[in-house]
Amino acid sequence: MNHLLSIKELTQQQLIDLLALAKTIKANPEDYRKALDGKSVVMLFEKPSLRTRVSFDIGINKLGGHCLYLDQQNGALGKREPVSDFAANISCWADAIVARTFAHSTIEQLAEHGTVPVINALSDMYHPCQGLADFLTLAEQFDDVSKVKLAYVGDGNNVTHSLMYGAALLGAKMTVICPQGHFPDGKVVLEAQAIAEAHGGELVLSSDVEAIAGHDAIYTDTWISMGDKASLDEIKAKFAPYHVDTDMMNKAGAKFFMHCLPAYRGVEVAAEVVDGAGSLILQQAENRMHAQNAVLVTLLS
Numbered sequence: 001m002n003h004l005l006s007i008k009e010l011t012q013q014q015l016i017d018l019l020a021l022a023k024t025i026k027a028n029p030e031d032y033r034k035a036l037d038g039k040s041v042v043m044l045f046e047k048p049s050l051r052t053r054v055s056f057d058i059g060i061n062k063l064g065g066h067c068l069y070l071d072q073q074n075g076a077l078g079k080r081e082p083v084s085d086f087a088a089n090i091s092c093w094a095d096a097i098v099a100r101t102f103a104h105s106t107i108e109q110l111a112e113h114g115t116v117p118v119i120n121a122l123s124d125m126y127h128p129c130q131g132l133a134d135f136l137t138l139a140e141q142f143d144d145v146s147k148v149k150l151a152y153v154g155d156g157n158n159v160t161h162s163l164m165y166g167a168a169l170l171g172a173k174m175t176v177i178c179p180q181g182h183f184p185d186g187k188v189v190l191e192a193q194a195i196a197e198a199h200g201g202e203l204v205l206s207s208d209v210e211a212i213a214g215h216d217a218i219y220t221d222t223w224i225s226m227g228d229k230a231s232l233d234e235i236k237a238k239f240a241p242y243h244v245d246t247d248m249m250n251k252a253g254a255k256f257f258m259h260c261l262p263a264y265r266g267v268e269v270a271a272e273v274v275d276g277a278g279s280l281i282l283q284q285a286e287n288r289m290h291a292q293n294a295v296l297v298t299l300l301s
């Protein structure tokens with residue numbers, strides 16, 4: 001493993017090992033206090049962030065490393081100088097690059113032109129760190145995460161893609177329910193279905209909300225991702241049946257609700273669900289740090 005650009009690049013064993021290491025680091029943080037001793041990580045963010053920025057910064061600190069955050073105020077990526085020069089220069093000083101970008105191709109360019117590991121902190125296509133944290137969260141609730149039946153409802157997006165690859169690699173069952181025209185990327189679906197088949201899992205897509213029956217957890221995300229130009233009024237009308245409320249949780253028979261956050265209460269999810277007893281949102285947020293620390297330790301030590 002040289003980078004973490006997408007979960008699809010991992011083998012099943014690498015994913016299982018990352019989840020196991022995240023659990024170990026979470027349980028025994030003292031053992032990892034010097035894991036990144038003398039290492040520096042540059043974080044390049046083109047988009048806003050709360051969880052990703054803070055969990056990487058504090059996580060790196062807890063591993064004994066140093067982190068430098070670069071926003072776009074001192075020269076946007078690719079504007080003052082090419083992304084390739086950014087990557088080559090940062091590689092002269094830093095030991096890893098964590099990047100949140102609009103285009104996934106920017107992250108690929110950083111990996112191509114830099115000489116240090118690159119970690120995708122969200123692109124338009126993938127959010128692998130989120131996916132890892134989410135499967136860590138499910139693994140804490142279920143003895144065998146490969147037996148989990150996960151439903152994703154709403155906009156097929158970067159988070160959906162990473163969840164689909166993760167579920168597929170683990171051999172879990174996942175159903176993705178989206179309005180017509182808002183399904184995940186077709187190529188990603190085909191790849192994830194092939195991976196699922198190879199590992200004894202199943203990935204089903206539907207636009208019928210009745211497909212929600214028989215799932216352990218329902219996951220949703222914002223209906224308009226960062227960088228999307230969609231009109232909220234139009235989206236709200238189209239997506240209304242996909243709003244996750246208590247009725248949908250009951251129809252699914254789902255014990256757990258998941259969301260990567262930020263959540264828009266009353267839009268994609270009802271407050272009673274996102275703030276309810278079965279909501280795993282804060283466990284997911286906390287696990288961002290442990291999952292990312294497992295990635296950092298794997299890539300840098």
Ligand code: CP
Pocket residue numbers: 048049050051052053122130260261262
């Ligand atoms: N879930 C997530 O990535 O949150 P931020 O956008 O706040 O980093």
Ligand code: NVA
Pocket residue numbers: 122157158159221222224225226260261262
């Ligand atoms: N799909 C959302 C995730 C935010 C963490 C976005 O890309 O904006």
